Amino acid sequence: MASVARVLIDTPLPQLDRLFDYAIPLALADQVVPGVRVTAPLRAEGRLADGLVVEVGDTSDFDGALTPLESVVSAARVLAPEVWALARRIADRQAGSANDVLRLAIPRRSVAVERKWLAQGAPREVPRAAHPVAGYEGGVIESAVDDGGRVALRSLPGVVELADGSWVGRWAVTLAQAAVRAVIDGRTAILAVPDYRDQEQLEAVLSTMVPAGTVASLDARRTNAQRYAAFLSCLAHPDDSGHTPRIIVGNRSVVYAPAAELGLIALYDDGDPLFAEPLAPYAHARDVALVRQQQQGGALIFAGHTRSVEVQRLVELGYLHDVAPVPLVTPKVVPTAAQQQRQAGDGGRVPSAAFRTATEALQAGPVLVQVGRPGYVSLLACRRCGQAARCTSCAGPLQLSSARSVPSCAWCGRIAGDWACSECNNTSYRMVTRGSGRTAEELGRAFPGTRVIVSDGDRPLTHAPGEPHTLVVATRGAEPIAAGGYAAVILLDGEWMLQRESLHVGDDCLRWWSNAAALAAPGAPTVLVGVGGPLAQALTLWQQHSYAAAQLVDRRALGFPPALRVASVTGKPAAVQAALDALGDVPVRDVLGPAALPAEGPRALDDDFVRAIVRFDYAHGDAVAAALRGAIVRQATGGRRPPAGRKRGRPAPTLRIKLDDPEIL
Incomplete structure (x- = not known):
């Protein structure tokens, strides 16, 4: 019987990001198993701390007497071995702490939900029949799922009607069919999407293919009790020695979901900034998926109507296999020059060619107008x-x-x-820039007798009626699905969208426009207003991957990500310089700065904060992360010991390390 437990203490202190050995009392010998929650004494702090048992064994490297564990909180093994291995690797890769990763992976405990789960056991119902993946020749998707292939998938544009009369994007059907194939083979599938709108589409498709208990939804919109119940359903039950395959659907944190037998991990639209984790250790869901597939095997699919430059790099390296629909389905996209004559009735925003297209299309079905800003008027000028x-x-x-x-x-x-x-x-x-409200008002005057619907952040819609004389004004990313698809799509504000200062501005605009064009009915026109050049060409020819390839060439020449990796080091000048000095002999390309942070926005950092940017090759990523992580630990433990009887008085840490920081670009 094991006598030593190796425990990860739940603490934000970076210097405690390691396993501690504790003795297992005889009274708890049968309860202390890997994965359970425990309470353990912290002698240095003089208190009890929560922790997770990672390993149990008979020996310890510590020479002294081990402190015994205090208690076992629950019999639920909430830390799965594969999740711990992933958390440790991501923390090391991102110069972070494993606890920060596990807070994303394991929801807060709900006692009532946990007791109910322990009492009822795990359901065993799984789907019985696979659905062939339509639109791709030669069973290429099925082969990837069966053999653990890695795929960059060009998703089919368009919408389809389900058996219950609802409409979803064709991309959702493709991913659902791939997930069902993995589950029938006895393995779990993880499907990650940017937000709830995409998740609802996936869940709608899966509800027509698999029993209700097969799908677990892990997303931030649900209450903690609901998330915890879905999380527990993915775990192995203490009374069940078998593995029940699941289809786990959610947003960016779903890539950490427990899956002992991983058959598929898929991300849709990985270029969406919602996949970038804003909390430490700031790991992008795409990178987590890549690491997890390396650790556990299974298939890996990056799907989308556009392709991120990061995925294009992996395609060119031969790590991912490029898969396109056969025959290639391309929406009808018509670029319209900005200098064309404008219509007076719509505030002068819509060129005459786009106005005629919308007028004709409204007779046959709904028309989508995409705008760049929510609200009424988002910017004023003298x-x-x-x-x-x-x-x-x-x-x-x-x-x-x-x-x-x-x-x-x-x-x-x-x-x-x-x-x-x-x-x-x-x-x-x-008025300088008009939002969705002002645009709807202007188009209502330009198209009398037409029903105008607004979908934006304040009034989000997931579906729109497929009736003629219906005009839908939606902000980028908030476009609802229309029954049967839109009779025309008008893309406004392209010139303004491209004025944003960002390395990814072209990628983002192409993704917004492509996702909107993919909602059009077969043969329906999409009019891109006021944009030309490579972006308009890529959208018109539906060759978004070619634009990503051209961007990658430019970034290699300039030394920008993803050709190189970058790390931002932010904090007080002395702390930043100490972190840069810690790099020592680590081979990096160069260090930019330190430079003062720009005082922008209502929550700008203090004026005395600076930031340095470190650029380095992928091969040296672990060494850079370890060196910067050491600087964080040294700063956290660098205070002087206080006099006896007084509390420890260290200054608050100011150093922040972000690897692959998207904000600096």
Whole structure:
């Protein structure tokens, strides 16, 4: 019988990110098994701490007497071995702590839910019949699932009707069919999507293919009790020695879901910024999926109407296999020059060719108009000199929430009824950028007798009626699915969208436009307004992967990700310099900075914070992460010992390390 437990203590302190050996009391010998929650004494802190048992054994490397565990919290083995291996690897890769990863992987405990699960056992119902993956020749997707292949999948555009009368994107059917094949083979499938809209489509398809108990939904919209119940359903029950395959669906954190027998892990639209984790250790879901597939095997699929530059790099390296539909399905995309004559009735935003297309299409079905901004008017400027209208309190941009409202600050919300231009003292303003509300108002006047529907962050819609004389105005990413597909899609604000300063601006715009065009009915036109060049060509020819390949060539020449990896080091000047010094002999390409952080936004960092950027090759990633991680630990433990009887008084850590930081680009 094992007498030693190796425990990961639940603590935010980076210096405690390791396993501690504890003695197993005889009274707990049968209860202490890998994966259970325990409480354990921390002698240095003089308190009890929560922890997770990672391993049990008979020996310890510690020479002294081991402190015994205090208690076992529950019999549920919430830390699966494969999740621990993944958490440890991701933490080491990202210069973070395993606890930070496990907080994303394991929901907070719900006692009532856990007791119910322990009492009822795990369901064993699984689907009985596989569905062939339609639209791809030669069974290439089926072969990848069966043999553990790695695929960059060009998703089929369009929408399809399910047996219950609902409509979903064709991409959702493809991923669901691949997942069902894995489950029938006795293995678990993990499907990760950017947000709830995509998740609802996947769940709708799966509900027509598999028994209800086969699908587990892990997403942030659910209550903690619901998430914990779904999480427990993915685990092996203490009374059940077998493995019940599942289809696990969720957002970015679902890539950490327990799956002892992993058959498939798939990401849809991996270029979406929602896959970037904003919490430490800041690991992108795409990177987590790549690491997990390396550890556990199984198939790996990156699907989407566009292809991220990161995935294109892996395709060119031969790590991923490029798979396209056969025959190739391409929506009808028509680019329209910005200098074309505009229609007066719509505020001058829609060129005459796009206006005619929308007018004709409204007779046959709904028309989608994609805009770049939510709200009414998102940016104002002085009518006389053109200076941007700014808040006198925080310098944030002024906006209008409705036609009769007074300007207010987009950052602090302060009303600016007495605004005057700081340059010329003029008190009148003009609209610079129109949001979804203003656009709907203008198009309602331009198309009298047409029903106008708005879908944005304040009024999100997942589905729209497929009736003629219906105009849907939606912000990028909030486009609802119309029954039968849209009779036409109009893409506005392209010029404005491309003005954003970001390395990924072209990738993002192409993804937004492609996802909207994919909602059109077969043969229906998509009109791209005011954009030309390589982006318009890639969308028109439906060759988004070619644009990603061209971007990769440019980034290799410039030394930008994903050709290289980068790490941002942010904090007080002394702390940043200490972290850079810790790199020592680690081979890096170069170090940019340190430089002062720009004071932008309502929550800008202190003026004395600086940031340095380290660029390095993939082969040296582990060495860079280990060196920077050591700097974090040294800063956390660098305070002087306090006098006897006084509490430890270390300054709050200021150092923040982010590997593959998307914000700096």
